[in-house]
Amino acid sequence: MTGAARMIQMLPLCVLLVLQFLSDRLTTAEPATNTTVLDVTAVEYNFFDHNYHLMDKNNLTISGNKSLIVFVHGFRSSPRTGVVADLGKSLVQYTDSNVVLVDWSKWTQKLDYVDVVFRLPTVATYLVDWLYSLRDRGIVQSFDDVTLIGHSLGAQLIGYTGHRLNGTIKRVIALDPAQPNFKDSQKNERVDVNSAQFVMVLHTSTMFLGLREPVGHVDFYFNGGQIQPSCNSDTVCGHVVVLNYLADSLKNSNEFKAYRCQTLSDCEKKIVDNKEPTINMDIYMPNSTRGLYSIIPCKKNFRMYSRFFLH
Numbered sequence: 686m687t688g689a690a691r692m693i694q695m696l697p698l699c700v701l702l703v704l705q706f707l708s709d710r711l712t713t714a715e716p717a718t719n720t721t722v723l724d725v726t727a728v729e730y731n732f733f734d735h736n737y738h739l740m741d742k743n744n745l746t747i748s749g750n751k752s753l754i755v756f757v758h759g760f761r762s763s764p765r766t767g768v769v770a771d772l773g774k775s776l777v778q779y780t781d782s783n784v785v786l787v788d789w790s791k792w793t794q795k796l797d798y799v800d801v802v803f804r805l806p807t808v809a810t811y812l813v814d815w816l817y818s819l820r821d822r823g824i825v826q827s828f829d830d831v832t833l834i835g836h837s838l839g840a841q842l843i844g845y846t847g848h849r850l851n852g853t854i855k856r857v858i859a860l861d862p863a864q865p866n867f868k869d870s871q872k873n874e875r876v877d878v879n880s881a882q883f884v885m886v887l888h889t890s891t892m893f894l895g896l897r898e899p900v901g902h903v904d905f906y907f908n909g910g911q912i913q914p915s916c917n918s919d920t921v922c923g924h925v926v927v928l929n930y931l932a933d934s935l936k937n938s939n940e941f942k943a944y945r946c947q948t949l950s951d952c953e954k955k956i957v958d959n960k961e962p963t964i965n966m967d968i969y970m971p972n973s974t975r976g977l978y979s980i981i982p983c984k985k986n987f988r989m990y991s992r993f994f995l996h
């Protein structure tokens with residue numbers, strides 16, 4: 686672990702204050718950087734085989750009539766970030782799908798947060814064109830074969846991409862969608878129920894970094910949406926641990942028993958409706974699932990996010 690990462694773990698209060706500051710700044714700032722100088726081809730599509738060997742970065746060698754899972758990382762992250770790679774491996778190992786990890790780190794690592802938000806329509810256009818090209822080349826028969834998974838800013842990006850495809854994508858899974866700049870953002874610019882035929886949202890850090898409001902067909906609030914047991918009060922960890930949660934749900938579909946809660950406030954207070962049946966949170970849950978659910982995750986020793994936000 687790097688020294689900086691250790692410092693972050695030791696100073697959660699400090700981190701909270703910094704995040705609060707960032708969050709205030711982020712929601713008021715204007716884009717500053719002139720991004721037209723960025724390489725416009727700076728989105729890569731990393732396709733992995735069933736041994737998690739990188740097969741291809743651009744012109745995909747995907748074959749077979751399999752469904753496609755596309756994962757899109759968030760701010761200051763990349764497919765090489767430890768927790769992202771762990772989730773990628775789990776997707777390859779535990780699903781019978783072709784798996785692509787989108788790499789748009791040239792955007793998320795060169796630019797300020799607000800600049801990236803400002804440029805989302807451009808990046809969404811790349812994703813849309815790429816998905817159309819997969820369909821035109823018969824790599825997917827239709828968008829009914831495609832599941833998009835995104836984390837944080839990546840969750841907003843796939844939500845927006847889904848709108849651009851008129852909600853024809855089979856399933857969107859939004860992992861703690863980013864809150865700064867999106868709280869009051871117009872619905873077509875972020876993830877919501879029109880992003881796909883079925884939209885499931887996992888909330889793990891609703892205080893600053895993650896969206897508090899329910900925006901999917903089904904919304905899961907882990908530990909009331911705050912202070913994850915494996916992270917204590919470390920908000921950055923709480924925002925990232927959702928990647929570990931999804932990976933765990935792939936390994937064991939009974940890992941996350943979800944209880945119906947009737948309102949957002951109930952979910953936050955972990956007040957659940959015991960008369961309603963429980964469900965298991967996993968990526969294959971029926972597309973007819975609706976409403977708000979509460980999940981109490983166990984405390985675990987997850988791989989830390991040492992490189993996240995730090996490169």
Ligand SMILES: *[C@@H]1O[C@H](CO)[C@@H](O)[C@H](O)[C@H]1NC(C)=O
Nearest residue numbers: 716717718719720721722723
């Ligand atoms: C941004 O950079 C490009 C290329 O360097 C330049 O042509 C353009 O005028 C710049 N735009 C602004 C608003 O500074």
Ligand SMILES: *[C@@H]1O[C@H](CO)[C@@H](O)[C@H](O)[C@H]1NC(C)=O
Nearest residue numbers: 743744745746815818819822
């Ligand atoms: C992929 O590569 C093949 C062979 O190199 C080429 O003919 C084809 O046009 C490429 N397709 C795309 C979408 O880049």
Ligand SMILES: *[C@@H]1O[C@H](CO)[C@@H](O)[C@H](O)[C@H]1NC(C)=O
Nearest residue numbers: 748749750751823824825826
């Ligand atoms: C995939 O399935 C479609 C429809 O069933 C079929 O036409 C096509 O040949 C199949 N492609 C491959 C590569 O198996």
Ligand SMILES: *[C@@H]1O[C@H](CO)[C@@H](O)[C@H](O)[C@H]1NC(C)=O
Nearest residue numbers: 828848849850851852853854
């Ligand atoms: C979405 O709607 C636009 C405008 O009607 C249309 O051009 C485009 O082909 C549609 N895309 C899909 C995937 O349905």
Ligand SMILES: *[C@@H]1O[C@H](CO)[C@@H](O)[C@H](O)[C@H]1NC(C)=O
Nearest residue numbers: 855856881882883971972973
């Ligand atoms: C839900 O899933 C079923 C079975 O896979 C499918 O037939 C149906 O079209 C889906 N409905 C929606 C709205 O996605």
